[in-house]
Amino acid sequence: MMETIGIWVAAFLTLSMFSFLYKDNPFYKFAEHLFVGASMGYFIPYTFFNVFIPYAYNPLFLRHNYWLIIPFVIGLGYWFRFSNNLGWLSRYPIAFSMGIVGMGVPMSIHAQILVQMRTMMLPLTNINLILIFIGTVSILLYFFFSKAHEGLYGKFTSVGIWFMMVGFGASFGYTVMARLSLLIGRLQFLLGDWLGLIK
Amino acid sequence: MNFSDYIQKIDRRYIFIILAIAVILPLLFPLGLPTFTTPPVLSLYKHIDEAAGTDDRAVFMDFAQSPSTLPELYPMDLAILRHCFLRDIKVLTISYYPQGAAIMQMAISEVKEDFPDVKQDVDYCNFGFRNFALRVPITLGMGDNIAEAVETNAAGRRLENLPIMEKLKNYDNIQVCMEISGAAPGIIYINYARARYGVDVAIGVTAVSAADNYPYLQTGQLVGLLGGLKGAAEYEELVETFANNDIPYSEKKAQNLSWRNQQYELSKVPYKFKQARIGMDAQAVAHVLIIIFIIIGNIGYFIEKRQDKNKYVK
Amino acid sequence: MKRTIPLLIVMILGMMFVVHTFVPHKISQDFYNWYQTWLKVMVSFAVILGVGSLLMVHTNKIKRKAPAWGYSWLTILALVGTSAAGFIWGIEDGTPYMWIFENVNAPLGATMFSLLAFYMASAAYKAFRARSMEATLLLIAAIIVMLGRVSIGNAITEWIPDITQWILNVPNLAAKRAIKLGVGLGMTATSLKIILGIERTYLGGGKQ
């Protein structure tokens, strides 16, 4: 029984969501507001049982790891975020969580710059490698902000734009299939699981 | 409002409804569009087909699947099993995931319905579920002796007493090691079975992870790859044209399109054996539709531009 | 106290993490583990911000009788209902909480996601106009790749899949590489600005 009700609820909500394609309407509004509330409602117990209990409550209260009182108290600072006078308390946990960006400096230099540079330095042994090389350099120069795109230099940077556009077009075309699969999945649910028209 | 205006300003909702119909119709009424086989799929098919009719070669399948990847991977399971049953190829199956074992059972029983002559432990053998921790020991042990490494089938019978295992001793008797997986597939077979015993390894994966596995194809560590619904559809089609008529794959026949189309009578096949192609039908129709949309939109745009130009000249 | 100390925390931790990346020593690993442990304790409190914000937005709407304020009740009800289900019956499979997830959250999310297919079609129709050289290139690349992904492509010409592969492997690769490098540089710069205290947006405004 619950399963049938479940399928009906899901089918109703699926159709309500699809109805937005026609226009904004009460069904969509209903689904939207329900979705917003339920998603947050899902999140609260989830965080409580999967984050708060194992990482904050258990170590501190059951294993008596008293050092954790410090982050516990700092973490409570989040709760003052909306207070006008004590809002600054929330900066402490935020600042603590921001500390990790320090790792980003060497890590992105390594992974996103140096490694990429090496792959760009392959010997130009065939036409494709030459094209990749020209494309990469011209796009890099397109993102050079100290010089206006004029004259010959401007022409070269527009080669970069062409490369980017071909790349973007390809990404767009490549993604269509994956998104259509999702749609097919939803339609199979409606036609199969709900109405039993296929299979 | 002239034609170009009309085209330019056409309401999105018409596009939506056309797309919806274009996807729904092929789902309800299969079109049977031709499928073109790509090298990785063809190579796998040929490799498996090589074992047809022999009793000392078998296909080994590892089901590393979960229900969430069912839509993409399940058609592969069915297609490969059907291929083997049609062409009298021995199949050994195993799963190291409890949920994968359930899918394995489901796939075998679903395909077997159409093959009353195919017998368990004679034509195929289901090794059942094994603990994940045993994966490496079993994979390695099979290089020496399958029956000793795996010990029993799903029903608990000792392998050495089963008719199917009579001539299947070790990896020398394994035609292809096929892993169908929703996660990172094949690595264990590439690293152990392929590197040490030179077994041919192939994988079936979701479309998303297919791109990550192409390098293995290029280095030859994989002999075949089925990627997502498309790969499954291609395999289904090969099974339909060749295995279903009990003939081996031949390049000449494959290139003869009219002959192929003769073989390709989609309607006679039960839904389960064409689900990938039906999905791909819907995909193809939708892709073409979107391209048509782009072209129509551009026609409208060019007409308008020309009219604007004319206006300007006047 | 209100601004300087948090800023100092970021700067000191940031510097330590820069050093951490270069030092593989066990002490450096232990520092990272310590940071993780503490961070996990802190973030478990952050969820209250989300709940608070959501409730504030919607009670406000109801108070102000903003347009469609009636639906705000629905949101609050769904929020309270779902989380209550989780706290009362637990969050394992088969509980009412998971029933809500399976039959409300999951289909709604999947449907919203699948709308993308429609939007891609309409975007293709409305936006793919050969207005300029760039737009034309984009459009042609998209069409070729779309054709290459389905069997129709082969039916037109055998070249389509090869061209698709070429587009993905050559121009697309060049574009991705160069953009990634630029983004990497920008990220490095911003991270550096943060640990040097130049970039302070994350602390919020206010002159205190």
Added chain:
Amino acid sequence: MNKLYKILFFLVIVSLCFNLSLSAAPKIVPNDEPIRDLKISDFPHDDGGGLVITWEPLPKEKRILEYRVFRGFTPDSLFRIGKIPVNPKTGVVADTMKYTNAGYTFFVDATSPAKLKHEPGQRKGSNAEKILYREYPRDIKVYAPMLEHYRILTVIPADKYLYNSRMKVKTQIDTLEDGTVDTTSSTYAGLKLRQFKYILTKLKPGKEYYYAVQAVNKYRDRSPLSKIVSATPVDNPPEKLKEFYSVAYTDTKEMKFEWSLPFFKTDQKQFNIYLYDANGEKHKIFSRATAYPYTSQSNATVSFEEIKNKFEPFNSQNMQWYRFNISLKDRQDMETLAKDEPIPAEITTTEVLPEPPEHFTVRDNPDDKGDKNLIYFGKPYVTIPKISYNDDFTELLVNYDIKDNELFKVKHAIFEVDGVSEKEYVLDRKVEFDVDPDNLPNEIKTRFICYDHGLELPEDYEVIHRFSYNERLQVVDIEPPKGANYSVQVLRMNKTGGGPQANVWRFPKELTYVEREYPDKVDYEEVVYRGISDYSIEDNILYTSTYYLVGTSEEERAYYTTALYLKQLEKNRKELKKQIQSLKDKKSQAEDEEQKTALDQQIMELTSKLEDVPPVVKEANAKKSNKARMKLLQKKHNNDVRSFRYFLRKTDGKGHFIDTPIYTNADGQEYFKPKPNWFKNKETITLIAMLIFGVLVFFMIRAARKGKNLYIRPIAGIQEIDNAIGRATEMGRPILFVPGTSGISDVATLAGLAILGKVAKKAAEFETRILVPVRNYIVLPIAQEIVKEAHYEAGRPDTFDKNSVFYITNAQFAFVSGVNGIMVREQTATNFYMGMFWAESLLMTETGNMTGAIQIAGTDAITQLPFFITTCDYTLIGEELYAASAYLSKQPMILGTLKAQDYMKFLIVVSVVLGTILSTLKLTFFMKWFPAK
């Protein structure tokens, strides 16, 4: 009328759907029957600690979610010990389900439930009533009395055990038969449950245990309990080893044996090899203890002389008459022979053996935290995983993979096919040859050119692979090279291991014939394992045994165990002294000479126990506090258990193997302990790049502060911002600004927020409403403050509406549904999307297009850029987003960094161009400075 039609139409559709869906509705059967056919059996080959429960699964119509397993040592109280989750949709198709309760399994820890609780929903009238309990609770009153019914193993963090445990002396007074009172006292380490990592249990052999299974369906309905089954685990003889080979080498006068390792490793004590003489009589000629809990060696070399020592009539001339067999013995001294019939030895000479691995070296693995030793050996090698031809057989494509090591680091490789050689300057794993289609090649030779820093590679060293074209399959078959059946076993032993007699080497890794390098993991020891000896409910404390182990570098005893506490030490010493004294007293009274010498012997032993203490322990014992003492001992302990010596054994797995000597380096060092390193050498280039960038930033900021004019080229999207805001003002409709959907530590979010400040200020000046939906709740207050400040700056604090910056939810698609709703309802005229986006991007921008808004986007998400480009009027691509935030802010510090970024980019372009030119000219040194991954 029209409305009526609509309603009618709607009703018809709904009823149609209803009918259809009723017929499609899945059949569900209530979960009201117990599972059937529950059986229990002993687990094979174990030490009497395992039972297996099997049952018939319920049909899938019952939508079973999990099968719960309960266990107890009496039939009237069973505890939930585990579950098998099942996919409720597919169910289980197999005939039987299995639950194995073997080995040490989780029992209780500090996070277990506080109180003992019954399982809910036990049906009245069923036999399940009131006997089912949930998991074992952490209440000592409940779990402690159960400990005696199981075998117990506890896992304790080493620091807690060594420094935080409390010493407890328990005195037991026994009245002996002759009326004398004997007091024995033993010392324990007391720990609270929370100090344990967890406690594990294993079944005891010979004790009866009761099991039952309950199925729970998708709606948490519990089936009635199955019948309760019981069984007694039995200690079984160990399993048969699957393989055994014996080979006699007549020239070196020794035998080599090789066998396969057992699968069940927990209960094994030693391998024994037997010789059967011509009469079929069995003689033990060799025995080796297993390395449990580590992997044991699977081979042994026994010289003829050693055999002769064990079996005097042995004569190697008669080798063909002898038969051999191996057995595995478990800790209860049960023994199983591997072969039913003993096997003869293969008689051969060492000529059949390959050369042992050369240049075997061990050293600390660089760039790690101190948990790896690096092992390498052999000359470089190349593997050829694939060879293929083009369509007309004029080109041959070879994929290769170089395997090298520190000694021979390959710089270039030279491939040769049919006399044509190709030098690979950049090792890109593929090489092409032009070939003659009529005369296909069948051999490829590879030579190597190595860097100078290692050893010199002999000129004539080459690797040859043979291949042939397989017409049938249309592929190239590559023959396995010579020696491919040999693998290399790494064997290691630490400072507490064995001693010369024991000879128990651990076997951490077998490398294939292609491997040339292996980083051997040597973990830090963070936990200790102890049993539980006693408990005290009043004090809520558990007592474990107290001892600690350090290595001695002595031949006779490889390790020395000592007490955990100074007091315990003192007590032990006092007792020893007392014993010695009493012995001495006895001796003085004794008259018999024989008795005297016996007593002397005893006194000697005890005295040596008292005084013959390793120097470290002596030093530690002199410390004042327990803590200082244990610190010293722990240091020594860690050093000893983590220092390993190594040798390599090349084997074909069939008794043909050859060893390298144990490795000693130039300084004579034999044991290697991984060192924690202070700098990742590989990251030197990163450090240099970072410093260059840092210096650029410093100078550019200084230049900007001095007021130097820093030119930034116009960026299209930015200039349109004003127009777009103006448009919204003209239309009298609000602006929408989405600052990305990521968190605050995402750089793109920060850039987006910076742009938000400028947009909000402009909007405030124009008195246009701005709506800012936020997905991340930490971003929310920051965005609020930014917008508020913007209004203040624009001099319009009155127009700031706190409700215009609001949180929707952090679920991705729920957020989009909310944003879409806003766009449609508020009819926003201009939409900004600045920051990090995922799949939601197109959902928002297309809705924006539908409402006819002007849209400006900026993101560094490469995957989403195509969608923004196609659907938005202006898009800031990647780095332009960061540049835009700097451009708009006009602050010298931020502009300065942007400028530094630009110069850095210039350097990058220059080095890329330079590197490419160099590498095209076959000079790869520059390229190789950069990391490959």
